[in-house]
Amino acid sequence: MIYRLGELFCGPGGIGWGATNADIGDANYRIVHQWANDYDESTCETYRHNICPNAPETVYHGDIRTFDMSQLAPIDALAFGFPCNDYSVVGEQKGMNGTFGPLYSYGVKALKLFEPMWFLAENVGGLRSANEGKALNKILDELQGAGYTITPHLYKFEDYGIPQARHRLIIVGIRNNINVEFKVPSPAPYAEIDNTCRNAIENPPIPTDAFNNELTKQSSQVVERLKHIKPGQNAFTADLPKELQLNIKGARISQIYKRLDPTKPSYTVTGSGGGGTHIYHWSEPRALTNRERARLQTFPDTYKFIGTKENVRKQIGMAVPCRGAKIIFESILKCFAGIPYEYIEANINE
Template identity: 30%
Template sequence: MYKEKLKFIDLFCGIGGFRIAFEEACEENNVQSECVFSSDIDKYAQDSYEANFGERPAGDITQIDEKEIPDHDILFAGFPCQPFSIIGQMKGMDDTRGTLFFDIARIIKEKEPKAFILENVKQLVGHDGGKTLKVIVQALKDIGYHVQYSVLNALDYGLPQKRERVVIVGHREPIMFTFPNPEKPYKSLKEILEKKVEEKYFASEYIREKRKVKHKSSYYPSIWHENKSGNVCSYPYSCALRSGASHNYLLVNGERRLTPREMFRLQGFPDWYKIIVSDAQAKKQAGNAVPVNMIKAVVEKLLPYVATSLDQASVLREYDLQYNPS
């Protein structure tokens, strides 16, 4: 028997990384969750989302009336990093017009959820000399939210992938939210890599031998990183998966490409998740996804403040230990 139900919306939902993180965290805390709205403009992402969750996301967020979106407790959004045109004094939300962040802000302003979690690339922190993030934070404060942000790394939350992202958390009430501490160790590559891999993912014998002459790895298994100039390094984890063409090639033990399932595992997607698209689309989708484990760690810290049925005692104790050490 669930203690309560939390409703959420999933903007720029992609293939559902936020949704999986939230639903897992809720289930583990005996809280029922319900997605009441999702949106993504990419057809293939919509296909994957529908295949796995039984709901097809709405399309272009700029064409959606915020008043038509159902009420919800929490909002999730991983949005593109875009510059703002700032003329004169900072005007908060007005400065964001013409960007996709503006659409997030107008929905938050209209629907007033208890909280939100936004995700963006690490470069947002320094984008346009820090002005972009400053405008975002100010706009969210202007519509009535307490806002915190931090750069988190998926490698610190159980995933063998070095993927740094800025996470922005907002809440209507003043709470003692803190970002999750790093969790060590991360999952071994042995748990990620498939045992049987199709031949099409392997490089030719000539290429493999050529790479091995060029580089000797200290780790096994390992992910080799080969850049445009041909320099190779290897680690017992992957560098960040990327959605498009990249000169940073990822190679398992210097021999083959990652399979779609391995890329999804590196992002924390469970094996029940159906991959219904081509290899090229799967690479794009994995590269665009949020790291599930990292977002789940953030959700778990925020959940006691959003779900009224949960005991906040442990949160308060952690806060006291961190800020009022005896």
């Protein structure tokens, strides 16, 4: 079975790459791109360039709230990483009361309209506590109500060989009238992978002329501050001279001017934030380039992001790690193909 995939909130293609590169050793079971939609024009250009260069017209740039989904071609599978802004622990956590919180409902609408055989939905772990847990319950109820047996699980991608501590709630659903049961893939087969950020960034070395590899301009004060911050430390845990300390009242976000620890996976790559949030090299006094950030998200070096430097930073930070998505899609394909694999019990808790 070849599954035609539709994607809402497609981003730059982390999920799309994982889906179209999923390989279980049986060409009869694979996933092909059918269409995708996103509200950001540069993001759509990135997706077109990398995922479907021969069918750019199948990526629709538009706000899902006014987009006519009835014009879209039939699909066998749906993926939607609905916007996480209102559920992120870094944001204001407005949950269902925010601008982005209710956007999951368009995924439900698509499920009812297209009746795909299966779907994958993704959001941040903070969704579990939004609106005192009511948001997640409402979303799960509506996904089930659309006619699907669902398996929500909190994936810790660093356990799957990804060089980044990234925890995401991913819900896989299979239509109720299909006699197939999804099982969460076990991280055990990936235990021996070197998922340190040093290995991801240095092996193989990134050519200086690689796509999206421009350096960020650092002020002399930032350079001096970074020189006093050891690997794994941030601006608040380092022993900084008084003139280099940050005068911030209230929340002290641990990622501010935080240097990577080269012996561990990276901390979570984010898509936005001001000074001090760009992820900092463990030995050089600088922020990572977008290409280095893309390596932490397991995008191949051939993946070209289109847009301004800050827009590309946002695209990379909002994406699902390519290889992480691939692992989950391969597990879905194995379920349908009847191929056994190692699995664990689904769990949405830490």
